[in-house]
Amino acid sequence: MFKRLILTGLCLALVLGLFSPNRPQAAQDKKEIKIGFVYISPVGNAGWSYAHDLARQALDKQPGISTYYMESVPEGADAERVILNMARRGYDIICTTSFGYMDPTIKVARQFPKTVFLHCSGYKTAANVSNYFGRVYQARYLTGMVAGSMTKKNEIGYVAAFPIPEVIRGINAFTLGVRAVNPNAKVRVVWTKTWYDPAKEKDAALSLMDVGVDMVTQHQDSPGVQEAAQDRKVYSIGYNTDMSAFAPDVQLTAAIWNWTPFYLDVVDKVRAGTWEAGSFWPGLETGIVDIAPYGKMVPQQVRDSVDARRQEIATGKFVVFGGPVKDQSGKLRIAAGETPDDKELLSMDWFVEGVVGKPE
């Protein structure tokens, strides 16, 4: 009994001794903008979080901007604490870059109405919360065209993350691109149910190669799939960032993010006091998404036709999901001449014709 009392006492002392009231933040010079980023995976040197971090690093070099980040933050209760602590530190802008941060972001934003919050890949907004994303499916379509032109066996492997609309949309756009140039080609999908697990993702790519695909692409944040492609000398398409460092001999191109202009624009508006919350989903026309430089094995005529299509998408002359689009069962889902609205795209849960696998 005595021992327990002492133990408790000691801990209380430890706790109370360090107890100090929360000091209010020193008055801030509003010219200095502090911006914090919350990442789902380790920053590393390729992938989703790395793409955001490249933008963060670019911002950090600008005068009057200081940047901070937290990596590998689990979604859910832990995320709310991390976001809360960023707000408590007086950051002016907090960017939360994973779907599962949506509700925590909204909750914290309610408590800190003067802080600007940006949530990536969700669907909720508030007076001080924007949601934003990019139409990376447009870049996916272009990489699909490259893949479709270069496959010999007409079977392409797609190592997919989770069966959610974002990933399904990417697979569909890629497949539409593949079949635009090669109507016989198929895209074989395997789910890893991971965002960042290099070993598992690499294994998934190898298993696809074992069943006979001669090209692989991926959705996850790690370059595991590219490494598998490099090992087996199978062509690959990267995602998030140019992954050619991991697959120098085999990466044809990659669908990539360039977040810098978007974030810079937000900072400028916040500084000028003109920022307003909203939903932002820019595409190729702003350069927020694009494709990485072609590998040297991509022939000139493929480059030319993909570049031409890139121009058409950027100027709005061509719409990736423009009908007719059939689903896996051959049913017409988008009629000829129709284009689905953003809500349909954002909640897409079916595969287009040409995909082998189930969207679940």
Next chain:
Amino acid sequence: MNGWQLIRRTEPREWGSVAVFATAFAVSLAICALLLQVQGHNGAGGVWLLLKGGFGHVYSYGEILLKAIPIFLCSLGVALCFRLQVWNIGAEGQYVIGTLGGCWFVLNFPGLPAWLVLPGTLAAAMLSGGIWAGLAALLRQRWGMNEIISTLMLNYIGIEILNHLIYGSWRDPAAMNQAVGPYFPPAAVIGRIWDSDFWLKHGVSEGTADFFFQFFGRAHWGVLSCILAGLLCSFLLRKSRLGYEITAAGSNPRAARTAGISYNRLVILVMFLCGALAGLAGFQECSANLERLEPNIVMGYGYTAVVVAWLARLRIMRIALFTLVLAGLRFGVENIEQDLQISHAFANTLEGIILITVLAGQLFNDYKISRKGRPAASGATGGEERGS
């Protein structure tokens, strides 16, 4: 030869163990400071950031409580099993299945009167977690399957069931086909302890309300379940016949059997209790924090629980203590990560070093070091020798 040897203490340290803990903690902080220094940061400053982030803000305590709730409940259950030498490392799966059980109840009985919803869901969560753990107990008794393997495997199966449901039929169509369930009705959400609006209406001043709002933060009423479960387990182990049987059978199963204690019955009991506690932890965490089912309920608390149970040497008060310290430690490390912008991997390393140092330091609770050939000092005379 003049060497050192470890001598087993005849009686465990009483409150000397506090000193052992404090010393080990201090040593671990020193190692952390050194590592930070080597990485080009201010070592002492880093340790200060750690302590400040963990325990130095008004709002640290609410966060600590919040994090402690699921870890405490899981550890309690795991410790019960370990006391009987049943190596249940399946609290993770029981946590997940318990959450699913609770969610199932919430989603399937929408018409219930509000006062019945929470008791019903909590009971459903405990029951489903308990049954999941009971499966492993059954496998062990009927077919002699090692519970370490079965509970571990059941963890994966539990998580797969969660994925199957959340990426399948339990998806909320209103959520743009994202893998999340529908929001719970307010009656199924466990509330936060401090409700400023309520107290402001009842004459509490704004300053006081704000202080408690900061202090309790996101901590929710699940704290009560921890206190209750702690007291009940404490009573069970110390005052009841069953508790006596668990302790006896745990220290010597064969002797207990000869003495007429039904070992098998005890195994089922502790496994069920552990599953129930883990299930309760899971659903409360889901309800209070997320207010709906999400795939990210899988947090690894079931495995953290094993660490805590051993740190606490399976004793209830210590489990509570270590849970709180561990939660604070997590936030402290997070604070370093945020302020010094060190990598997450390095931050995890620091946390691991602190844990393993404290765990290793416990050696000195049972053993003492003395010079070979000299009579051991007072308090441990006549101790049996154990290696050198």
